[in-house]
Amino acid sequence: MAHIFQMFYSYILPFAFVLGLLIVVHELGHFLIAKLVGIRVERFSIGFPPRLFGKQIGDTDYCVSAVPFGGYVKMSGMIDESMDTDGIKGEPWEFMSKPIWMRSLVIFAGPAFNVLLTVIIFSASVYVTGIAETIGPIVGQVMKESPAESIGLHEGDIIKAIDGKPIETWNDMVMVIHAASDKELLLEWERNGEQFSSAVTPKLDKIQGVGLIGISPATEMRDAGIFESIAVGSRSTWNLIELVGRSFGLLFSGQVPFKEGLAGPVRIAQMAGDSAKTGFTNLMVFAAFLSLNLGILNLFPFPVLDGGHLVFLGIEAIIRRPLSVKLKMIVQQVGMAILLALMIFVIFNDFSQLFK
Numbered sequence: 001m002a003h004i005f006q007m008f009y010s011y012i013l014p015f016a017f018v019l020g021l022l023i024v025v026h027e028l029g030h031f032l033i034a035k036l037v038g039i040r041v042e043r044f045s046i047g048f049p050p051r052l053f054g055k056q057i058g059d060t061d062y063c064v065s066a067v068p069f070g071g072y073v074k075m076s077g078m079i080d081e082s083m084d085t086d087g088i089k090g091e092p093w094e095f096m097s098k099p100i101w102m103r104s105l106v107i108f109a110g111p112a113f114n115v116l117l118t119v120i121i122f123s124a125s126v127y128v129t130g131i132a133e134t135i136g137p138i139v140g141q142v143m144k145e146s147p148a149e150s151i152g153l154h155e156g157d158i159i160k161a162i163d164g165k166p167i168e169t170w171n172d173m174v175m176v177i178h179a180a181s182d183k184e185l186l187l188e189w190e191r192n193g194e195q196f197s198s199a200v201t202p203k204l205d206k207i208q209g210v211g212l213i214g215i216s217p218a219t220e221m222r223d224a225g226i227f228e229s230i231a232v233g234s235r236s237t238w239n240l241i242e243l244v245g246r247s248f249g250l251l252f253s254g255q256v257p258f259k260e261g262l263a264g265p266v267r268i269a270q271m272a273g274d275s276a277k278t279g280f281t282n283l284m285v286f287a288a289f290l291s292l293n294l295g296i297l298n299l300f301p302f303p304v305l306d307g308g309h310l311v312f313l314g315i316e317a318i319i320r321r322p323l324s325v326k327l328k329m330i331v332q333q334v335g336m337a338i339l340l341a342l343m344i345f346v347i348f349n350d351f352s353q354l355f356k
Contacts (some may be wrong), residue, residue, distance in 0.1 A: 027045075027073045029114075032109070042072065043061045046068075104310060106304050106353050108310065111306055123230045126224050126228075129221065141215065148213045151200050153215060162188070177211050187199070259332070
């Protein structure tokens with residue numbers, strides 16, 4: 001019993017918190033913009049159908065549904081995850097009665113709110129913890145099983161030169177190493193007044209497209225004002241968008257196997273639990289990273305996802321008439337079936353990776 005409670009407290013609770021936060025924020029984006037443009041919202045669901053329980057407040061049924069890995073906002077007159085066509089009557093408050101640009105804005109708002117959440121969390125983290133500034137070419141941490149560890153670099157070592165060229169700052173060293181993936185370099189460093197040197201070959205990081213030897217800098221923290229925090233949080237979000245974009249590119253190009261690149265609920269719960277153990281701030285930073293991934297993933301042109309709905313709207317704009325309800329229903333049903341099959345695959349893959 002104690003073991004089960006420990007697992008619940010350490011992994012399931014942090015996972016539920018992060019997932020719930022991301023779903024609520026995403027659906028809140030759809031909900032608020034729908035209300036803003038005059039679309040009636042019939043259901044705000046955490047999870048996919050069938051509905052389990054909830055409460056009706058005004059026009060909206062706020063509920064929890066059976067399939068927990070997502071959520072949706074049911075708008076009047078829209079074919080979506082609920083597979084409901086009974087409410088399409090051509091009323092002015094229905095989704096299909098609004099101009100295409102309004103409908104596109106409502107659909108896009110979900111992913112946009114996920115990106116906004118990332119900016120807010122990153123900015124708040126900087127404001128609370130401060131900005132880390134490097135204090136010279138001093139090693140702060142050496143990653144396990146990295147090229148740096150293999151040549152004996154330690155925390156606190158001072159990098160003095162690379163290939164005979166003196167190193168004055170951490171950025172001086174980074175520029176040389178990043179540009180030398182899979183190329184041998186002669187690294188010279190100092191430890192307690194003693195001099196060391198060794199050849200090291202940076203490994204290519206496919207996502208960042210640079211060479212790395214597996215070290216991070218020694219830093220000291222300084223306070224940041226609210227505007228600087230927002231600027232740093234926004235810049236960090238943009239950098240992460242670029243990294244996530246490259247990651248998806250590697251995944252879909254086959255350079256990274258799907259089994260390694262996809263993380264399902266089990267592995268996400270494990271990562272959430274590990275982040276929570278190091279503090280609430282780190283858990284929120286993990287939530288920000290996951291939120292951005294969710295926002296980008298939802299823009300993929302796949303049925304059921306927001307990107308699929310945007311494709312429908314794009315086709316409608318081109319042919320100047322809505323697609324048939326029957327066609328939308330078929331596409332949504334096929335998309336839901338594929339999505340559930342994918343979820344089964346990633347859960348199975350999670351367990352296989354977990355017990356390797």
